[in-house]
Amino acid sequence: MISHKHKFIFIEVPKTGTTTICSVLKNNFDAVQPHKHLDIEQYKEKFPKETSSYYKFAFVRNPWSRVVSLYNRKEGIQKKNEMTFVEFVDWIQLATDTCTMPTPKKNMIDFFKIDNELKIDFIGKLENIQKDFNIVCDKIGIPQQQLPHENKSNHKHYTEYYDDETKQIVAEKFAKDIEYFGYKFEK
Secondary structure, three states: EEOOOOOOEEOOOOOHHHOOOOOOOHHHHHOOOOOOOHHHHHHHHHHHHHHOEEEEEEEEEEEEHHHHHHHHHHOOOOOOOOOHHHHHHHHHOOOOOOOOOOOOOOOOHHEEEEEOOOOOOOOEEEHHHHHHHHHHHHHOOOOOOOOOOOOOOOOOOOOHOOOHHHHHHHHHHOOHHHHHOOOOOOO
């Protein structure tokens, strides 16, 4: 999502609060979505000047929680009615097709890299979405907004979905995110 008026680019990582944030930015701050879930490299291709000068931000989420949300999603590719959660974790472990939205094979941190280098100004966490969004608002010079909770999926706490094997699969598949953002599997 990009706003030329407010000079920002929001990198939309699937299932990290993007629908909520996009609704606020689109409805209040002249932001447009050239395409859903573009990474920073794709923005650079479409908007090279803006990518180097605009404020770039994104949000991330605990990978184990994100996988449960992907499994229970209401939009796009839905697998909940086709496979069990264990089968879904196996599927994302092997998935290589970046057309399957949201790209389950991609670590969140990969959305923010150009030539293997981080090119983003701020990364907030879904777990602190309101506080971190307030930081973004202050940085881009827009009034702080109370975020609604859009596109909420209905499911149990993520810890209730995992056994030792599926927990380990996610830990290995998203090891870069877990290490970089300091996530842990809650008890």
